[in-house]
Amino acid sequence: MLKIEPRPQPSKQMAYLSPLIAVGLTLVTGVIFSLLVGLNPLSAFHAFFISPIDDLYGLGELGVKAAPLMLIAVGLAIGFRSNVWNIGAEGQLTFGAICGGGLALYFYEVESAWILPIMILGGAVGGMLWASIPAFLRTRFNTNEILVSLMLNYVAILLLSYLVHDPWRDPDGFNFPESRLFSDSALLPVVLEGTRLHLGIIIALIAVVLGWIFVRKSFVGYQMQVAGLADLAALYAGFKRKRMVWIGLLVGGGAAGIAGLCEVAGPIGQLLPSVSPGYGYAAIIVAFVGRLHPIGILLASLLMSLLYLGGESAQMDLGLPSAITGVFQGVLLFYLLGADLFINFRVKITKTVATRSVGEVAS
Amino acid sequence: MTTNESTNLEPRLELRGVTKIYPTVVANDDVNLKVVPGEIHAVLGENGAGKSTLMKIIYGVTRPDRGEMFWEGKHVEVSKPAEARRLGIGMVFQHFSLFETLTVAQNIALGVDEPFDLQQLSDRISEVSHRYGLPLDPKRLVHSLSVGERQRVEIVRCLLQEPKLLIMDEPTSVLTPQAVRTLFETLRRLADEGCSILYISHKLEEIRELCHSATVMRGGKVTAQADPRQETATSLARMMIGRELPVFEHGAAKGDGTSRLVINGLSRRSDDPFGTDLKDLHLEVKGGEILGIAGISGNGQQELLLALSGEKPLDRSDAAAIKIDGHGVGHLNAAARRDLGLTFVPEERLGRGAVPPMSLSENSLLTGHRNGMVRFGLINNNKVREFAEKCVKNFDVRCGGVQAAAKSLSGGNLQKFIVGREILQKPNVLIAAQPTWGVDVGAAAVIRQELIDLRNEGLAVLVISEELEELFEICDRIVVIAEGRLSPVKPTAETDMEEIGMWMSGLFPGEEADNREIAHA
Numbered sequence: 001m002l003k004i005e006p007r008p009q010p011s012k013q014m015a016y017l018s019p020l021i022a023v024g025l026t027l028v029t030g031v032i033f034s035l036l037v038g039l040n041p042l043s044a045f046h047a048f049f050i051s052p053i054d055d056l057y058g059l060g061e062l063g064v065k066a067a068p069l070m071l072i073a074v075g076l077a078i079g080f081r082s083n084v085w086n087i088g089a090e091g092q093l094t095f096g097a098i099c100g101g102g103l104a105l106y107f108y109e110v111e112s113a114w115i116l117p118i119m120i121l122g123g124a125v126g127g128m129l130w131a132s133i134p135a136f137l138r139t140r141f142n143t144n145e146i147l148v149s150l151m152l153n154y155v156a157i158l159l160l161s162y163l164v165h166d167p168w169r170d171p172d173g174f175n176f177p178e179s180r181l182f183s184d185s186a187l188l189p190v191v192l193e194g195t196r197l198h199l200g201i202i203i204a205l206i207a208v209v210l211g212w213i214f215v216r217k218s219f220v221g222y223q224m225q226v227a228g229l230a231d232l233a234a235l236y237a238g239f240k241r242k243r244m245v246w247i248g249l250l251v252g253g254g255a256a257g258i259a260g261l262c263e264v265a266g267p268i269g270q271l272l273p274s275v276s277p278g279y280g281y282a283a284i285i286v287a288f289v290g291r292l293h294p295i296g297i298l299l300a301s302l303l304m305s306l307l308y309l310g311g312e313s314a315q316m317d318l319g320l321p322s323a324i325t326g327v328f329q330g331v332l333l334f335y336l337l338g339a340d341l342f343i344n345f346r347v348k349i350t351k352t353v354a355t356r357s358v359g360e361v362a363s
Numbered sequence: 364m365t366t367n368e369s370t371n372l373e374p375r376l377e378l379r380g381v382t383k384i385y386p387t388v389v390a391n392d393d394v395n396l397k398v399v400p401g402e403i404h405a406v407l408g409e410n411g412a413g414k415s416t417l418m419k420i421i422y423g424v425t426r427p428d429r430g431e432m433f434w435e436g437k438h439v440e441v442s443k444p445a446e447a448r449r450l451g452i453g454m455v456f457q458h459f460s461l462f463e464t465l466t467v468a469q470n471i472a473l474g475v476d477e478p479f480d481l482q483q484l485s486d487r488i489s490e491v492s493h494r495y496g497l498p499l500d501p502k503r504l505v506h507s508l509s510v511g512e513r514q515r516v517e518i519v520r521c522l523l524q525e526p527k528l529l530i531m532d533e534p535t536s537v538l539t540p541q542a543v544r545t546l547f548e549t550l551r552r553l554a555d556e557g558c559s560i561l562y563i564s565h566k567l568e569e570i571r572e573l574c575h576s577a578t579v580m581r582g583g584k585v586t587a588q589a590d591p592r593q594e595t596a597t598s599l600a601r602m603m604i605g606r607e608l609p610v611f612e613h614g615a616a617k618g619d620g621t622s623r624l625v626i627n628g629l630s631r632r633s634d635d636p637f638g639t640d641l642k643d644l645h646l647e648v649k650g651g652e653i654l655g656i657a658g659i660s661g662n663g664q665q666e667l668l669l670a671l672s673g674e675k676p677l678d679r680s681d682a683a684a685i686k687i688d689g690h691g692v693g694h695l696n697a698a699a700r701r702d703l704g705l706t707f708v709p710e711e712r713l714g715r716g717a718v719p720p721m722s723l724s725e726n727s728l729l730t731g732h733r734n735g736m737v738r739f740g741l742i743n744n745n746k747v748r749e750f751a752e753k754c755v756k757n758f759d760v761r762c763g764g765v766q767a768a769a770k771s772l773s774g775g776n777l778q779k780f781i782v783g784r785e786i787l788q789k790p791n792v793l794i795a796a797q798p799t800w801g802v803d804v805g806a807a808a809v810i811r812q813e814l815i816d817l818r819n820e821g822l823a824v825l826v827i828s829e830e831l832e833e834l835f836e837i838c839d840r841i842v843v844i845a846e847g848r849l850s851p852v853k854p855t856a857e858t859d860m861e862e863i864g865m866w867m868s869g870l871f872p873g874e875e876a877d878n879r880e881i882a883h884a
Contacts, residue, residue, distance in 0.1 A: 008386050009771060010720065219737045222728060225721075232715040235674045236707070237729045238698025 022335035047317040052309035060195020065305035067200040068259035072283035074211040075255025077292040079248030082224035088149025089256040090280025091156035092127040096257025099126025101264045101271045104186035127257015135249040139242040179271035188266045200262035211294035372399040381430030390416040392583040403560045405570040408580035423447040453521030454530040468501035511542040530561045540864035567596040616651035623823035624648040625686040639663040639847040648823040655838035656827045663847035673697035704791030716781040719770035727751040758783030775806030845869040
């Protein structure tokens with residue numbers, strides 16, 4: 001008989017093993033899935049995980065997709081650690097892209113080295129502004145930041161759609177819903193020749209380092225962790241809960257905003273109705289697969305990026321639908337949450353107890 | 364194992380070799396127990412000795428891993444409380460399970476297994492409750508009852524089943540001394556009628572007064588069988604903790620008698636509809652004294668502590684209602700009050716006084732960060748570790764080093780750590796809530812002595828406790844909180860348990876006699 005019982009202490013080993021188990025199970029699921037649809041599992045595996053990154057360009061693409069995931073996830077993790085559930089990174093990313101991209105369009109005629117830093121700042125401020133709405137409503141009216149931030153995603157995406165359909169539409173663009181192409185001084189420089197890998201990856205790596213310092217060394221990071229683990233203890237120590245909600249949401253929003261700007265000023269180069277293939281949502285998975293730890297997030301973002309690339313390559317090589325990426329992301333998160341159960345619980349195999357007879361016994 | 368004089372009677376209940384193992388602890392290790400009809404049998408032991416687990420096994424809440432249970436000579440397996448009730452076992456838990464918004468009769472009806480008529484049931488409740496001297500109005504809503512009356516509901520609920528064995532788990536921890544006496548009369552009458560009673564407690568005097576025999580437990584094992592009437596409190600304590608009870612040294616206190624913590628007209632409505640409103644409280648705690656606040660739980664202690672600690676600050680206009688060394692602090696949060704020299708030991712250790720999964724080191728930082736542990740917003744890990752190591756050493760915290768998680772410590776050791784952490788910060792005023800609740804006797808003695816030492820240093824110490832014995836042991840002055848009001852303050856030497864017990868039921872000078880409990884005392 002199998003019995004699940006609480007562990008006396010949460011298992012450290014299991015905390016690290018759990019993402020690996022989840023990845024392994026996701027692969028097994030992939031094999032079963034490809035067998036079911038009549039594909040050769042080996043060639044499917046190759047198409048999904050090897051061929052996207054078997055050259056320098058492919059590796060560059062890995063970085064192009066990992067950068068926004070990494071940056072956003074590091075920001076979100078800071079909030080998640082203190083139980084601030086910002087699900088609105090997609091909207092914050094979009095609003096950051098609107099603000100930063102808007103600056104690029106505003107300074108369209110200007111050639112200056114100052115334009116990019118201003119745009120990055122604009123992206124950060126935009127993301128923070130968008131995140132400050134749930135932060136204000138939560139601290140003032142005690143609304144649920146999960147719902148508010150999630151709903152604001154749709155608002156931001158529709159706002160962007162409106163902008164590129166009408167006021168910011170390229171006058172020479174044959175009525176396509178897209179902005180002008182940004183001028184050269186408003187584009188992020190490529191950091192690896194022969195690829196599309198841009199400055200965004202450097203920003204993301206800096207964010208990882210800053211995130212690590214914040215989590216491990218800073219007193220504010222400690223306070224946020226306390227608030228996340230034991231709310232009453234934070235109150236007891238007099239840590240300001242509202243300030244933590246603000247920090248959690250603003251850091252996440254700022255990171256997402258910069259990531260959005262890096263997308264439009266990087267691989268895209270203009271504003272389009274859609275500027276992100278769901279990075280804001282995928283980053284939530286990245287944050288958890290990475291154990292809310294900056295180094296873990298670095299690795300997890302590479303994995304998630306590979307899933308994006310693999311999904312694209314599977315569409316081309318195997319003729320699978322684009323939904324395949326989402327399926328694998330979901331399967332990965334599913335297994336991770338399942339495996340996480342065993343951090344705090346363990347399986348005990350108990351022998352079936354022979355039913356003792358309820359007979360009379362002389363006393 | 365020693366036998367007592369009642370072995371000639373067939374035991375009503377007998378346990379043989381009962382063992383219950385939890386992942387972290389052996390709660391019961393080969394426990395044997397015999398209870399004969401009409402016997403009041405004490406199960407005596409410290410917190411964590413395994414008493415409650417054993418009772419849950421008897422009542423069918425928990426199943427043992429090994430061992431057998433015999434009921435009136437027959438081997439039985441009790442896998443759920445309903446089966447226990449069918450045998451004739453009733454249990455009154457330490458924590459009541461009553462619905463506040465229902466009447467007494469409705470609450471009791473919820474526990475009745477067979478069909479019933481509410482009117483008839485009400486009549487039976489009145490009849491049974493009067494017969495045993497536990498008057499109850501079946502139509503009263505539970506939220507309007509005092510704690511003592513709520514316990515009566517639980518007892519009457521059991522008595523309606525006409526039990527042959529009644530289990531009482533720490534029944535007196537919520538009662539005034541007067542109410543304890545009423546309860547004892549009821550229990551004696553029940554025993555005279557042939558009902559067996561298992562009486563769980565760690566209060567030695569009560570057991571000597573009430574019980575016919577005692578089983579003493581320590582660390583999950585039965586360590587002794589005794590006749591409590593033949594033993595002294597000291598000898599029972601020795602059986603219970605394995606050594607002598609410590610004696611306290613009070614000595615002379617420093618301090619010039621100025622008031623360091625002042626409560627001046629503190630009133631506050633409770634957010635909780637079943638909470639207690641604080642009504643115009645006035646109190647001064649001087650340097651060099653321990654002031655104790657006695658009271659039955661639920662009379663405003665929680666509300667008062669939240670207001671004093673700053674976990675729930677008052678409005679800015681009420682800033683002067685609480686003063687620390689002359690500063691009005693009513694509107695400040697906990698951190699700002701700590702900056703003025705207040706430290707606080709809360710009732711809940713895990714989750715409030717300490718973050719369970721964090722190490723002792725990290726938990727030092729929680730309130731100790733004022734002592735140079737943080738510079739430029741960054742944590743100085745060496746300083747943090749030094750502080751934690753000092754705390755562990757000075758206060759004899761038994762743990763696997765300062766990297767051990769707070770939740771891996773026993774209640775007593777964690778409490779020593781928290782008390783130590785709050786003392787090492789060199790406070791001006793220390794507030795401690797239930798400082799030794801759930802702590803073993805040895806650790807409790809250490810903690811009490813530390814509080815006394817602080818007083819000798821000239822600090823103001825405020826202790827809120829439900830244990831009268833503790834307050835009389837360590838306090839210089841004592842005051843009672845009842846229904847959100849404070850009684851006059853009395854020097855401990857000029858009062859006694861009798862008077863304080865009377866006050867705990869709400870009857871103190873300057874108060875109108877509107878209390879319900881007293882009518883039955």
